[in-house]
Amino acid sequence: MDILLFIGILILVLGLLGIGGVIAALADIAWILLIIAVIVIAWRLVTGRRAL
Secondary structure, eight states: OHHHHHHHHHHHHHHHHHHHHHHHHHHHHHHHHHHHHHHHHHHHHHTTOOOO
16 A cells, blocks of 8 residues: 555656656755765764764
8 A cells, every 4th residue: 555655646746846857856855965964974073983
């Protein structure tokens, strides 16, 4: 049942945003995650913890 809900939500998002809109949204999310990762790594280096 959960897979049907997931597929329905996916089709709804594709319909609302279109393929280009979905790709743009994923690119925005990727940039945000990249910025967060850089901040976390820098914070761990500053506080003396291992970066990885």
